[in-house]
Amino acid sequence: MDIQNYMQTLGRQARAASRLLAAASSEAKNTALLAMAADIRARAATLLAANAQDLEAARRSGLEPSMIDRLTLTEKGVEAIAIGLEQVAALPDPVGEITDVKRRPSGIQVGKMRVPLGVIGIIYEARPNVTADAAALCLKSGNAAILRGGSEALHCNQAIAECVRNGLAAAGLPEHAVQVVDTTDRAAVGALITMPEFVDVIVPRGGKGLIERISRESRVPVIKHLDGNCHVYVDDEADPARIVPIVENSKTQRYGTCNTAESLLVSRTVADLCLPAIGTMLAGKGVEMRACPESLALLTEAGIAADKLVAATEQDWSEEYLGPIIAVKIVAGLDEAIEHINTYSSGHTESILTENYTNAMRFLREVDSASVMVNASTRFADGFEYGLGAEIGISTDKIHARGPVGLEGLTSQKWIVFGNGEIRR
Amino acid sequence: MDIQNYMQTLGRQARAASRLLAAASSEAKNTALLAMAADIRARAATLLAANAQDLEAARRSGLEPSMIDRLTLTEKGVEAIAIGLEQVAALPDPVGEITDVKRRPSGIQVGKMRVPLGVIGIIYEARPNVTADAAALCLKSGNAAILRGGSEALHCNQAIAECVRNGLAAAGLPEHAVQVVDTTDRAAVGALITMPEFVDVIVPRGGKGLIERISRESRVPVIKHLDGNCHVYVDDEADPARIVPIVENSKTQRYGTCNTAESLLVSRTVADLCLPAIGTMLAGKGVEMRACPESLALLTEAGIAADKLVAATEQDWSEEYLGPIIAVKIVAGLDEAIEHINTYSSGHTESILTENYTNAMRFLREVDSASVMVNASTRFADGFEYGLGAEIGISTDKIHARGPVGLEGLTSQKWIVFGNGEIRR
Structure with a gap:
């Protein structure tokens, strides 16, 4: 597989999907999230089997116990994923909120509208639940997502990805709204963080070394969390x-x-x-x-x-x-x-x-x-x-979002002007 | 001069000054801005002489007429700089604003406080007025600034920098709150954009080529404006x-x-x-x-x-x-x-x-x-x-600040918690 090409295709598809998602109704997004939760529950056995396959490979390759622990999905874990999706569906939709509208001396009324960032790339370790959590938060905030999970969780991630796709289809939302990278090639990460034309922000989750490397090499803004001292x-x-x-x-x-x-x-x-x-x-x-x-x-x-x-x-x-x-x-x-x-x-x-x-x-x-x-x-x-309902991570950066990042942190505000034919003097 | 060393020193000094600035009162910041305005007026002849020196060198080196135009400072231009400083003094101080405080089920009250970003590096072309404008906006928003203007305006920039320093001194604010890079060596830009330990955000202002290069090479978040199509x-x-x-x-x-x-x-x-x-x-x-x-x-x-x-x-x-x-x-x-x-x-x-x-x-x-x-x-x-009072630029980025960036765009919000001895269950 030509990784560069593959990732460019995902990027192009995500960008196109993001345009549609930005205009999607709250109802459609919630319908998709609830359908995903139902599908996760319905396919619990498939998810557990995929996870078992990942676990066996991980044990064979001598993955350390703490990593095996994180990788393990239980029946309770599957239920928790489904509940997480339902919780995000229940949160208020941040997109479209209009605030601070003021009339200016020129006559125009200027305010702000909350809008999705566009396409979010998430790079994380072998934790199956993150695939569903991240997909849910990006979708609800109107962003297209490209998810790149730890290679040890590939089978389980792909099984969850199928539930996500089914949920999107059930709500009539674009199939490329959430894409899970289907390769364990590490070059995929390098490609994902150097496509500013297709990706608006990168959220790395994992060890400090990974996050530092991504921050150093990314050509896309990064929302990151390094240490918690x-x-x-x-x-x-x-x-x-x-x-x-x-x-x-x-x-x-x-x-x-x-x-x-x-x-x-x-x-x-x-x-x-x-x-x-x-x-x-x-x-x-x-x-x-x-x-x-x-x-x-x-x-x-x-x-x-x-x-x-x-x-x-x-x-x-x-x-x-x-x-x-x-x-x-x-x-x-x-x-x-x-x-x-x-x-x-x-x-x-x-x-x-x-x-x-x-x-x-x-x-x-x-x-x-x-x-x-x-x-x-x-x-x-x-x-x-803090009452955000869910979080994609905790930022220790100083621009954009600090601390726990929820739905609002995955949006920004654009300026809107309600005019009445005004021209500038 | 060892540019790397020199820039590191500016960075270290800016970081130290930023701590003090973040806690500075609105009164001290306004006093400094008004003192700068007064000093700009008092030294008008010195500024014009320094500008004449820059203009002569620029003409000798065959700078194109449109650049000469931007570089030129007139008596009216000096007055405009002073008025600009006074206008920023008159704007409300964004720092310390507390919003959205809500009581949570645990008993804690959680809200947000607006705070400076820290240290802002500004890279701009040979426009003398930007030195004063940028200094004013950074100071008012509680940020330390490192300013790197076009080399063609070096003398005039240094003359304005002296007025800025005098204003800071008059208000008892740290002398390194605003530092103007005192070298025309281009390596200074490369150093400024690769010191994340000392610089929190870079604002490049100038031609598209410059901005693209800075965005590509910066290891610090960039608030930038590329095209206006x-x-x-x-x-x-x-x-x-x-x-x-x-x-x-x-x-x-x-x-x-x-x-x-x-x-x-x-x-x-x-x-x-x-x-x-x-x-x-x-x-x-x-x-x-x-x-x-x-x-x-x-x-x-x-x-x-x-x-x-x-x-x-x-x-x-x-x-x-x-x-x-x-x-x-x-x-x-x-x-x-x-x-x-x-x-x-x-x-x-x-x-x-x-x-x-x-x-x-x-x-x-x-x-x-x-x-x-x-x-x-x-x-x-x-x-x-839009009623921002002044702007440091217009962002075409999607995270942090979009569109015209005023004082608020040079700040971010941290979370604050008013507790009553709560512990997490």
């Missing part, structure tokens, strides 16, 4: 009753998520009071603390088990552990906390614990991250928790 | 009294601007009625028509001078003439008009002339351009006409 800062005037629960939830509710706290900053004036309790909780949960000299001394003195305490290195301030480890640093106060976060954070999510109004507002304004919180767990940084 | 479509039910005035204004009010119409589409049912009058008006103004076979026959029959009529080639549908030429095509109706525009347009601005409600709404929704208008001249696509 999230901070909790315990300010001078933190409510003592809230400190341990929020640190505990931010760090230990789940270790592997991008909104998990990886660094704890504590203001010097309250370190004596709160670090022993925090350290006891963390050690009790088996979390290793990579501590600055001052906090190391304080935690040691408080009797925290030595095997849970490690002297932090410079590297620890930037680390995303994705496991039972946390960096701990005592800071002089709010200024140093903000400075530290703006220097080392990946720009994902940070939370201040404080009862001081001015410090809370300064933290919200001055910390340059996608989500900034007061007195809440970093674990809330999530499309569902 | 704008269309006016005369629909079946256009108000006859509005047709000639709007076509005239869209095409002939100014030939060299990006929002000037370059293509005219006319629905077949009204071509007989309106094309002769349009052709007479255009020919009378000395505008050459590159016409499709059908319109060519019609215009010839109507007695339009043969030297104003040329048979259109495929190339004409994509052309941005920036002069007294317009492409003319008769189409079957709205569907073909939308199809033609979405195929050939540069995505800048299109206008439909119609009294038909459904056609107007379909055109607004289905035409995929940054500005879409009903019954108005394309010449209104402009930051001032």
